[in-house]
Amino acid sequence: DIVMTQSPDSLAVSLGERATINCKSSQSILYSSKNTNYLAWYQQKPGQPPKLLIYWASSRESGVPDRFSGSGSGTDFTLTITSLQAEDVAVYYCQQYYDTLWTFGQGTKVEIK
Amino acid sequence: EVQLVESGGGLVKPGGSLRLSCAVSGFTFSDAWMTWVRQAPGKGLEWLGRVKSKSDGGAIDYAAPVKGRFTISRDDSKNTLFLQMNSLKIEDTAIYYCTTVTGSTIQWGQGTLVTVSS
Numbered sequence: 001d002i003v004m005t006q007s008p009d010s011l012a013v014s015l016g017e018r019a020t021i022n023c024k025s026s027q028s029i030l031y032s033s034k035n036t037n038y039l040a041w042y043q044q045k046p047g048q049p050p051k052l053l054i055y056w057a058s059s060r061e062s063g064v065p066d067r068f069s070g071s072g073s074g075t076d077f078t079l080t081i082t083s084l085q086a087e088d089v090a091v092y093y094c095q096q097y098y099d100t101l102w103t104f105g106q107g108t109k110v111e112i113k
Numbered sequence: 114e115v116q117l118v119e120s121g122g123g124l125v126k127p128g129g130s131l132r133l134s135c136a137v138s139g140f141t142f143s144d145a146w147m148t149w150v151r152q153a154p155g156k157g158l159e160w161l162g163r164v165k166s167k168s169d170g171g172a173i174d175y176a177a178p179v180k181g182r183f184t185i186s187r188d189d190s191k192n193t194l195f196l197q198m199n200s201l202k203i204e205d206t207a208i209y210y211c212t213t214v215t216g217s218t219i220q221w222g223q224g225t226l227v228t229v230s231s
Contacts, residue, residue, distance in 0.1 A: 040219055049210060049221050050158065061218060093158060097214065100174050102148065102160040 002026050002096050006105035012113040019081040021108045023094035028074045031098060038098035041070055041079045043090045044107075050093060054079065086112060115139035115220050117211050122225030129201050129229070135194040135211030135222055143189040144168065145215065149196050151207040152224075159207075161185075164194070179205075201229045 003026040013019040023039070030037050037057035042050035052061045054070035057077055067082045081088055089112060094105040121133040135147070146169070149161040162175040164185045173185050184197040194211050208224040 049208075049224050052219050052221070055218055059217065095158070097219070100163060101176065102150070102163075104158040104160075107157050 001101055002029065002099050002103050004094055004096055004103050004105040006092075006094055006108050008108060009106070010109040010111065012111045013081075013084045014113045015086065016083050017113075019084050019088070019110055021079045021092050021094075021110075023072075023077045023079070023105050025075045025077075025096055029096045029098035030074050037073050037077070038096055039070075039072070039077050040095045040097060041068075042093045042095065043088075044093065045090045053092075081110070084110070084112070115215060117213070117220055117222035119209060119211055119222045119225040122209065122227045124228045124230065125201055126231055127201060127203055127229055130197070130199045131201065131227060133196040133198065133209055133225055133227070135196075137192050137194070137211075137213075140213075140215050140220075142187075142192040145213045147185075147187060147194045148212045149183075149185060149194075150210045150212055150221075151205075152210070153204070153207040156207075161196070161209075198227070201227075203229050205229050 005024045007022045039057040041054040043053050044050045053064050053068050058070045069080050071078050091107045091109050093107050116138045118136045125131050144166050146165050148163040151159050161179050162185050164173045182200045186195045206229045208226050210221050210224045212221045
């Protein structure tokens, strides 16, 4: 199984400041022939299902604010929230869908400092 | 608009069975590879299994913790995905989601809660 490891487990950021979450996969999730990383980022608030923010590592889902961005390739990926808003308080997960057996990071809790 | 709607959750005793359904609309279900994911209370997300489309062979794969106890099936005539859960354990308590990749995006249902308790 591909192991996804997020860091940090939690972080507190001031309103308007940048939040950065890292995700590392135990093996490359870059599909070379398509030059596509099968990596997604989700936001989950209490009592709600995961909400897709980013797919293919850096493509923003329709309707997602442009303060959310994804980057990285191969085994190392980053989700950046450029100017944290109060409504961004949530748990964030990375997920690989390169393999048949999808795996998720353990989650990163983002709070307001 | 794409919609995935899970149903069938509830309270069941250890050792019991439950059948979940996922009704879909807004895309060609028969072409879709469908996946079940669950989330235990306060925990992360866990992939349970996936069924390919019949045109791609219809193969089904399961995660180790549920293999032999859970069965995924589909009824393309009814645009519905199923998860038959047998020999349920307390640790199967979770919200169960159906998901699929449609084009470039990943769609999720709202989930259905399964509680295994005596």
